[in-house]
Amino acid sequence: MIADDHVAAKPGFPVKRVRFSRGVPLAWRNLVDNPSRLARSIMGIAFAVLMMLVELGFQRAFLESTLQLIRGFDADIVLINRTKLFFGRKEPFPRRYLYQAAAVRGVASAAPLYGEWTKALWQNPQTHKPRPIQVMAFDPDKPVFLFPEVEAKREALRRPDTVMVDERWRPSLGTAGPGTQTELARRKVDVVGTFSLGPDFIEDGTVITSDRTFFAMFSTHELKADELPDVEFGIVKVRPGYDVSDIQSAMRQALGRDVAVLTKQQMIDRETLFQETESPVGPVFGLGTAIGFAVGLLIAYQILFNDLSEQLPQYATLKAMGYARGFLVRSVLAQSALYAVAGYAPAWLIGIALFRVLADRSMLPMVMTFKITAVSALLTLGMCLLSGLLALRRLLSADPAEVF
Amino acid sequence: MVATNGTGTTRAVRIDHLDHFFGEGENRNQVLFDINMEIAAGQLVVVTGPSGSGKTTLLTLVGALRSVQSGEVRVLERSLSGLGQRDLVAARRQIGFIFQSHNLFRSLTALENVKMALPLGGCPPAEMDHRAAEILERVGLANRMDHKPRHLSGGQCQRVAVARALVNRPKLILADEPTAALDKESSRIVVNLLKALTTDEGCSVIMVTHDNRILDLANRIVNMVDGVIQSDVILAEAFRICEFLRPLELFKHLTPTELTHIAEEMAMLHYQPGHDIIREGEAGDRFYLISDGEVDVSRSAARTVVARLGPGACFGERALITDEPRNANVTAVGDVEVYTLGKDEFRAALTASATFREQLQRIYFSRQ
DSSP: OTTSHHHHHTTSOOOOOOOTTSSOOHHHHHHHSSHHHHHHHHHHHHHHHHHHHHHHHHHHHHHHHHHHHHHTBOOSEEEEETTOOSTTSOOOBOTHHHHHHHHSTTEEEEEEEEEEOSSOEEEOTTTOOEEEOEEEEEOTTSOOBOOHHHHHTHHHHTSTTEEEEETTSOGGGOOOOTTOEEEETTEEEEEEEEEOOOOOSSOSOEEEEEHHHHHHHHOSSOOOTTOOOOBSEEEEEEOTTSOHHHHHHHHHHHHOSSEEEEEHHHHHHHHHHIIIIISSHHHHHHHHHHHHHHHHHHHHHHHHHHHHHHTHHHHHHHHHHTOOHHHHHHHHHHHHHHHHHHHHHHHHHHHHHHHHHHHHHHOSOOOOOHHHHHHHHHHHHHHHHHHHHHHHHHHHHOOGGGGO | OBOOOOSSSOEEEEEEEEEEEESSGGGOEEEEEEEEEEEETTOEEEEEOOTTSSHHHHHHHHTTSSOOOEEEEEETTEEOTTOOHHHHHHHHTTEEEEOSSOOOOTTSOHHHHHHTTGGGGTOOGGGHHHHHHHHHHHTTOGGGTTOOGGGSOHHHHHHHHHHHHHTTOOSEEEEESTTTTOOHHHHHHHHHHHHHHHHHHOOEEEEEOOOHHHHTTOSEEEEEETTEEEEEEEHHHHHHHHHHHTTSGGGTTOOHHHHHHHHHHOEEEEEOTTOEEEOTTSOOOEEEEEEESOEEEEETTTTEEEEEEOTTOEESHHHHHHOOOOOSEEEESSSEEEEEEEHHHHHHHHHHOHHHHHHHIIIIITTO
């Protein structure tokens, strides 16, 4: 109500809004007044930012690593058993669904992809110790992967007991390349080539082999001549000119409720949702980020509280001079935002270096993405502004009458 | 003399029946009792009194730093009573504050600290540097403008604080012990500057201080004890009254201190032409000293004028001393200003001084 000039005129004193931008950059001056102290403050805030960056980086790396293989599918549509919980949980579906899918109009191909996680043991070629490993298998006549190395070695995989290995797997699996001989699931295998994928949080490495070698290793019974076992993933390609979502709906009609018909992106989203919400590991990193935020909040609050407490009489004097609360709020929030920028910039640069080291050590895709940058920057800003608001309470309650 | 100012001059501050309380409920504690005061433009008023006497509370009320609870405070012709927080904030912008400690931002240079005040006075940004530099020159810090407080002495810092309070040319300056932490040289600069503002620019200054070096520059000294104004002396007036009183036979043997005490108790009254100041036969209750104008002294109903008295003359004392009724009429000839003293104060002054009493005995009773 004071904003109206004629209303303000009644009590008699003109109320003018004093803008922060005019005159002296108080927030900036307060920030840089004591360089060694500023350096300590920046280190404190940067530490918290780095914590958040690493947590966010691991969160993304964790998720991305589990999605790498799905991203490598040469598929428009993926079929899985509706009850399959997540990528690495074996839950095959009957083969006939694949035939039904192939019969849908507009489908170019519907190829099987097999997987084994629990029963697969790889013998380290150097130490001969058995290690669990992820095994994927496909029909060399029906390509399912986008990896060019696998495509190039399809012919070699037709020979029984040949495998391709991930050149970026964890060192515990040993070094293997073309010509290496070792055992997989207690069968002698020849390594005929390598591809580049990388481990995830659960699997140390991945082996790709042919369907026949796979059946020989993992079938629970002797297969009959015309028997084809259940399928883990159905890899469906759509003919050019056909709409994927149209075909998806038609396929759902044809296949019924037992099989989930997903586009490749939906498959990725389904896996993401599971890892972020239902898997215990995803939320851990969210919690880690929250702890980083809380630590940063405490550090920033301590810094700002000290800054303000030391100059409480000065701020009270500003109040006595006729500065309104709004000015103090803007000034302190500006200082908080400056702390956020000052702490974030070095943390981000250190973060890039740290991500490289962590990516090397963990072999996980630790990448400083735009999303991580944006999210961490917003969290840092929020952290500093929130601590600024908390510290402000003391300032606003300072009574200018007490300065006398 | 008791301040009852005329109406012609502008009043910087007017306080009517101001009470103030701290605390609530049972802990409610009255700290100011029925304060009445008017401060004319251009006055340098010193407020003294023991700590806890309410002088700082009074200053914060005049400075719009506290809300007025009871009574009225008018600052620069505008009432502070009943104002909300935002209006109080706006009211403060009309006033310059000087505190005991300088309260400068350590991160800002002298110039920037002064500039902090300028947006509040509506100074255009382009003129800020110039205005701030100008006032710093006035306080003798022309070559210290770009120094931060840690590179300035305590006195220099306080002068920056004074410059900050003055840069918006306020018409009222409130200062609380501004020289308490200062050396002699800085005190002199600060006080002379404040004094110059009152005489040159009609600024009013209210200053709480115990510093004797300042008292002789004050126009007026208000003494507070336990939340009450115990004495309120306009020094120039008191001096004038003393000059009037000194040659009178009645007060010839009083010490200057005793004279000043009497002067402090005197109030000024105004009479229109033809007004009867004293009527014959009435009981006497006041002593009068003519400041300006003339009066006729006449006797009986016939009003035979027996004497005409001018500035410096006194009348009305006899009835107070002898307790007899008035023995003459006294009538204003033109506009008349008189200083008066009540009977009780007159008698109190009388008994306070042994020599005075002897004088009175000799003058009034030896003749009988």
